[in-house]
Amino acid sequence: MSIKVNKPEDFQFHVRATTWIADIVLLAVLAIIAILGGGLGTWTPRLLLSLLGAHLATAYCNPDLDLYHSGARRNWSILGWVWEPYRRLIAKKHRGILSHGIKSPKRFGVYSTVAFNLFGWMIGTFVRIAYLVVLVSLLGLAFSWITGIDIVPWMSKVGLSEFALWLFVGTLLSDFIHVRVVDVYLSRT
Numbered sequence: 001m002s003i004k005v006n007k008p009e010d011f012q013f014h015v016r017a018t019t020w021i022a023d024i025v026l027l028a029v030l031a032i033i034a035i036l037g038g039g040l041g042t043w044t045p046r047l048l049l050s051l052l053g054a055h056l057a058t059a060y061c062n063p064d065l066d067l068y069h070s071g072a073r074r075n076w077s078i079l080g081w082v083w084e085p086y087r088r089l090i091a092k093k094h095r096g097i098l099s100h101g102i103k104s105p106k107r108f109g110v111y112s113t114v115a116f117n118l119f120g121w122m123i124g125t126f127v128r129i130a131y132l133v134v135l136v137s138l139l140g141l142a143f144s145w146i147t148g149i150d151i152v153p154w155m156s157k158v159g160l161s162e163f164a165l166w167l168f169v170g171t172l173l174s175d176f177i178h179v180r181v182v183d184v185y186l187s188r189t
Contacts, residue, residue: 053170
């Protein structure tokens with residue numbers, strides 16, 4: 001089986017599939033909430049933030065950032081160098097544990113397969129988000145040191161807000177779809 005990873009059409013397939021599936025899933029959740037009589041006024045902004053998080057993660061922070069010529073890295077344009085330490089030091093191997101998460105070992109049976117499929121992919125998401133948080137924190141501290149403006153309290157408020165939480169939910173959804181689409185796509189080639 002040959003794995004095609006550096007062709008632009010493969011990246012476009014990932015982007016289209018991930019965004020369409022994320023849109024459908026979040027709109028289905030919104031429809032279910034409406035049918036069950038839930039408060040659309042409270043859930044609609046949260047789901048829209050999750051949708052924004054899914055689209056941003058698909059375009060800028062997906063598991064393929066471990067590839068030099070990935071679509072996500074190209075989207076960063078001149079700031080693509082920001083992901084070079086991540087690619088070289090953290091996620092050294094494409095589809096490795098730190099980029100795409102843990103694959104399910106077949107020897108442990110159905111229950112471990114379900115657990116790994118539900119939670120194993122989160123490792124890559126947490127690693128990329130932690131990398132960005134450390135990078136932004138270091139830039140914020142450097143800015144504070146240079147200008148004398150204390151922005152650390154502002155950064156801590158943003159980090160713990162509900163806004164950031166729902167963007168993160170969208171990022172998790174995007175990465176889950178991306179990893180599952182990769183598995184289905186590669187199993188058919």
